[in-house]
Every structure is written in C-alpha cells, then in structure tokens.
Amino acid sequence: MWSVVPPPAAAQVRDAFGVEVGELRPHPGGFEADAFTDGRWFVKLWRQQPDSDAALALTAELAARGIPVPAAQRTLDGSYTSAHLGRRYALFPFVDGRQATWDDADAIAGAMRAVHGIAGLLLPRTDMDEWCVEVLRDRRDHPWIADRRDEVMANVDRLEAVIERARAIDVPHVVCHHDLFPHNVLVDRDGRVVALLDWGGTRLAPREHDVFTGLCGPDPVRFLNAYGTPRLDLTHLEYARLARSLHDLAARIDNQVDQHGINTWGFDLLRRVDADLELARPFCDR
Template identity: 25%
Template sequence: MVDAVRLLARSYGVNADQVREVPGGVANRAFVLGERLFARVARPGFEEDLRKETAVVPVAREAGVRTPAILEYDPSDTLLGAPYVVVDRVHGIEPEVTPGELVIDLARLHAVRRGALAEVPVDGWGEPRIAVGELADRGYLDAETARWLDGWFTRLEQRFDRSASAVLVHGDVAPHNLLVGSDNSLQAVIDWGDAAWGPRALDFAKLRLTEVVQLLPEYLSVARELSDSTLAEDELAAGVLYLHLSWGLGKLQADPWPGQRHWTAPPASRLLNLLAFFTTNPPHPWHTLT
C-alpha cells in the first residue's frame, strides 16, 4: 500500500520521499503527504465510517468547526485497494490538556439542524442496567452493589430528559482526535467516523470529568446563544455522569489492552477516575449527582 500511496502523492506533486505513514489508527491507516496533505485509508470493516466522514465534514466546516477540508474521496478499491480520502494537512500535536476552544466547536456542531445528514446514524443513552445485571450474574458485583448502582442510574435519569432532541455529535472527542498548536490552541478536530445524532453529553463522555467541570460552563454559554437557551448545567452534567458510569461498568469485563494512548482503554480506568473525581469535592451541580 505504501507504494500505491506514493503514486497517489505524485498525482498531487508530492515526491515519494515526502510520504510517511503515521502509526496507530484503528479505523484507518494514515499517511503524511508532504507539508500540505494527509491521506487516510480505510481498514477492512471501516469503509462506511470513512464514507460517513465525507458527508459530515463539509457540514461541520460550514458550521464553523475546525476540521481539515476533504480534497478527494475515492470509494473504490482501484488505486489503494481500499477507499481513501485526501485532506488538508493541519500541523499540530495531541494535547496534554484539552483546549478550552473545543467547547466553541462542539457548540457549533451541536447547533446543526437535524434536516442535514439524514443518513448519519442515531446513538443514544444505552441501557446500563443490563450491564449491571450481567456483572452481578457473572460475579463481578455483589447483589447489594448492583442494587445501589441501579438506584444511582434511576436518580440520574430523574435529572435529565432521555427523550430530548438529538444533536449532531462527533462521537469520539478525545485527545487523540484533537490537534493543538504549541500554545495549546485548538487547530483541528479530526476523525469523524463515530459521528451520529445523539445526546450532546456523548461529546463529553471521553474527557476526564475534572476537565468537563472546567469546560461545561463556557460550552453552555455558547450553546445557549447558538441553539438552545433552555440548556441547564445540572441536566447536562447528570447526562455526562450517566454515560461515564455506564461506559465504565461496560468496560469492566474487557480484556486489558496495553499500549493504548487513551485513558479509558484499561478496563478499570474510567471507574477509578470517577472515584478520584468525587474525592476532589467537585462544585455544584456535580456534588448533588450521587
């Protein structure tokens, strides 16, 4: 494939010695094509995710989200043996601390009207009590703890509306899908393969809660101006916590996955992060959500 990508690069006037594969990437193989271009090639089974990106990215860019423009999309296997896109290359690094400007882009994305992108799938809250029951049945939880968790989910569900209108979400907002400059300013949000219509809390479910606490007030300020003046911080916080707890429990039965960059990859990390978060005496409304 590298040789084929070099041929692709040549069609853009990029020399073969300027082509470099970027390691990692579950859904795509990625290649730098000189200083200006970047190519992503779908891995087997992820072809539809790449196709979805080509529909979502122009809409996100029109809404003002910082994400690279798609210059070419080839859905065939003719040149590289798999579908690929060529996009503008954005120079940046993965952030150590989530940049504050991210909330502006998320608010803009969440303001996109549902009439656009009808083909994008719908994601939702899930059914966390199923995971609790399975964990109890398999001996990961005792019965009393399972009942306590069921009660916690019930209390959280009383704090937000599961039937609220869906918004367009990126679906995988995490450090490895953000690029920042040397001053930690946001340069781009990348990798739209998990984009969906769903609760806005989804786009805060892969950030550490200590960061969410800092980001949420500014997000709400921008989102209220753009799309929904009725947004309440306690409702959104309850939804974010609901997903963190649900996904943390769902991960407990997973096998360890060493060497991954993302903090949620180890099976127990998310639940332990919840524990650590609530030992920090979090501010209102978070301390009321237990």
C-alpha cells in the same frame, strides 16, 4: 494483533484520487487506524471497519459551516475510500498542528460548544444500543479481565439500567462527535483549535454524549465551566461516561491489542465514574 503495513504508493493514490502525493511517511495514528503524510496530504488507513462514505462526506459539510475540519477527498469513482493491502484508506489535506492535551481543555470545550450549535444537518439519531455489553458478557472469562470479572459485570449491569433510564428522559439532541478527546484535536502554537478529527461516530444525540469527555480529564469542573452549558442531565452524563470506559475495555479484549490500556482506559476510568459524576452534579438539573 495488528501488523505494521507500508503506505499506499504515490501511483495508487493518483489512480484512486487523482492527486499527486510525495513520499508518505508514518505519522501518529490512533487505535483504529495507521496514518501517513507527505506534509501536504494525510492518509488514514483503517485497521478494520472504515468510516462510512456518509461520515466522510460530512467532513466537507462541517468545513463549509466554518468548523475546523479537514474535508475528505472524493475518489475518481465518487466514493471516499480506496483499497490497500486488504484495508481501506481515505485522503485528507494535512493540517499542521500539535495534538491537544488536557491543558487545552478550554479550547476543546469551546470547539465542542460550536459543534453543538450547528443546525440543519441530516444525521442518524443515537439509539444507545451498546455493542460492548454483548462482548463483555461473552468474554467475561478472558484472561485480561477474569480476575475482575465481577467488577466488569456489575458495570455492564449498571450500563444497561442507565440506558433504560436515559431513554425515558427527553432532552435536546445536537450534533455530537462522540469522541472529542484531546487526541482528536489539533491546536496551533497559541493553543487555538485548527482541526477536529475522526467524525465516524457522529450522531444527533444529547449534548451530554459529548460533554462527558471533560469528565475523563484531570479537571472536569474547568471543562464544564469552559463549555458554559445551561443545565445538563446527570443520567445522560452517567450513560456516556460509563459507556465509554466499557467501550475501551471491550475493544481491547475483542481485538487482542493494548493490554496495558485495559487498566488506563478501562478499569482506572471506571473506578472514577461516581467521583466524576459528583463533580458534575452542580452543573446538572437532575
């Protein structure tokens, strides 16, 4: 289990980033990190592996291209993270906004389409190697999933087969965030997107590897209509939709956290995969 930790002291932040911060108070974080803010600056303190310097540097490049992304601050030694209590943290300007919900699906889809329209970024390409496969095979007898082991293994087998099919299908690669769910989007009081967060998983990948997020919401058809895409590839959608639910299952088992999420983010969404893909089929070429 992850323990609660205090924020870095103002003197630590000043010595690391050359920035004066006020009293850092807890702020809603996420599965991977704790967060703090003084209302002007935002500290993200990773629980395990931090985003790479390349991923954090990308935030400034995206902001320069007009994408609403808070740009990570560089430290005085030229990197992007500093140490605190054995963990790494980064510093961003604070953006005032509320966390989006699926009611903001149209705005999220539009922001996603804008990201996919960016050209000329030098990024790694996706390889579709899935760490969750090994974790779930090795830990199929974990007490949180042992009673549904056959269901888990059937989905793991399906993912491996889908990856093989997807790798044989040549589709355009675009800038993909890979986690553009409402929890990574801030909107203002009028529902306009003011910040897209957490770019650690960004790759050049088929657009379906982002668009699948809309299939996880309550109204996939609304999301796909708002995205306004030309025809999608159903196999890449299947890959991304299935992989995400297995990721969410494996991460909770591997880190021994959020047992409740085993159902809400894992099994509940796994059991929706085929129904969601049927809703997406009219938007796909194959």
